[in-house]
Amino acid sequence: MSTIPVKMPNQRYDVVIEDGLLKTLGDRVRQVWSPRKVAIITDDNVGPLYLDQVANELTESGFTVVTVVVPHGEHSKSLAQLEELAQQLAAASFNRTDSLLALGGGVVGDLTGLLASVYMRGIDFIQVPTSLLAQVDSSVGGKTAVDVAQVKNLLGTFYQPDLVLIDPQTLKTLPQRDLVEGYGEVVKAGALVGGDFWSLILQINSPATILQEAAKLIHFALDFKVEVTSQDEREGGQRQLLNFGHTIGHGVESLANGDLRHGEAVSLGLIAISTIFADQDETHEVLEKLRDRLEVVGLPVTSPLLADDGLMDKIKNDKKNRHGYLNVVYLNAIGQPQIEKISLADLADKINRAAI
Structure with a gap:
């Protein structure tokens, strides 16, 4: 296991890298969050692989879990998808004390991060990147965005997660x-x-x-x-x-x-x-x-x-x-x-x- 501390002007958090980390995800999250309602946002490629495991880990650690699955691919980084997610959170009565967890690659991470930054003017979120691209780049640094008018990442914010959990074992399921x-x-x-x-x-x-x-x-x-x-x-x-x-x-x-x-x-x-x-x-x-x-x-x-x-x-x-x-x-x-x-x-x- 290796841990990289991140010290931003207004936020401090850890990046934890460990083989098999998904098996202890609930305990890891419990170290930074008190029990609350958590929406796991993933896509239809990653969901069948890891969604049940992550949801069970959080539930066993005392969290109330809501799951949301978006279509995979860059086209999900859109204002339309962002609005649909916000509507789902509102329908599930999410408020400022609740949180989001991004489970997937860069598209899911960017979309979830932007949603967290603007929903009720900001709620907490955690990154659990499952692709190499997200693990080495987009999950850390605080950039969030969606694409607009065929321009990549045109609309976004700088918004830091509370924790980044990386399990390199997830790379074995990647094409x-x-x-x-x-x-x-x-x-x-x-x-x-x-x-x-x-x-x-x-x-x-x-x-x-x-x-x-x-x-x-x-x-x-x-x-x-x-x-x-x-x-x-x-x-x-x-x-x-x-x-x-x-x-x-x-x-x-x-x-x-x-x-x-x-x-x-x-x-x-x-x-x-x-x-x-x-x-x-x-x-x-x-x-x-x-x-x-x-x-x-x-x-x-x-x-x-x-x-x-x-x-x-x-x-x-x-x-x-x-x-x-x-x-x-x-x-x-x-x-x-x-x-x-x-x-x-x-x-x-x-x-x-x-x-x-």
Whole structure:
């Protein structure tokens, strides 16, 4: 077991990583919450696997449980789904003393976190991420959001959970594509950190080795994310480093209209931005190292969508667009990230010239 303490300006909580943790979930939750009514929000993929177990754990620990199942997939990150969930909570007489528990991947976590932040102006919630992507990234840091007008995460809040409980054993039930796409975020974090984290990345040569080293990979990734977000909760400074690969990646993901997973789009974004800066500060070696580590597990490193005429229109809608400028992240070397302010026009030109 490993525990990472998170110390935000207005909230402190623990991230607990332990194989088999779902078997003791009720006791873990009881350590931070008094008995109350809890709505477990999950999706129709995760629910059949873990909902009964988690509900029984909470019930045996004295909680009154309500279960809510949403359709799986990015389309559930919508205002319509958020409103429907709020209506269900109201129908079940939830008030400010009651709480939510997100059981699932990033979509469920983001949706539940946003609901918790706005229902009756804020109620408590706990994250129980079951996908690698959620375990290494979205469950920690406090970002919540839904998509609006085909723009990813356009409407959201910063709202911290009371606890994050991670059981790496849940990764064994993931389809291989879902496991590998989460690894895109792991490579991103490892490249930013370097050192022992990158040394572990160099040992991962297949989806099977991702599973074998899951607990270590999760701890490394979250230790870094906690360090960054604790110092910059609302993305005014160093938290921007976490956007490495995301500026172009989000654009490609939006163009793909559901055909690309988030981690796959991040993989493409990492290669794209590294290609653009490959001749700057001798970063060509970084490009090749990233390409090798992504390809070896089956993540995509090229796509015709990178040459799509609509890509820049998607990037222009990025939440980080400030008066026609974006701060983009690239690497001078592994473990040496750089943030550069660039105009949208210059970025478009660089994308075109790079012929990614």
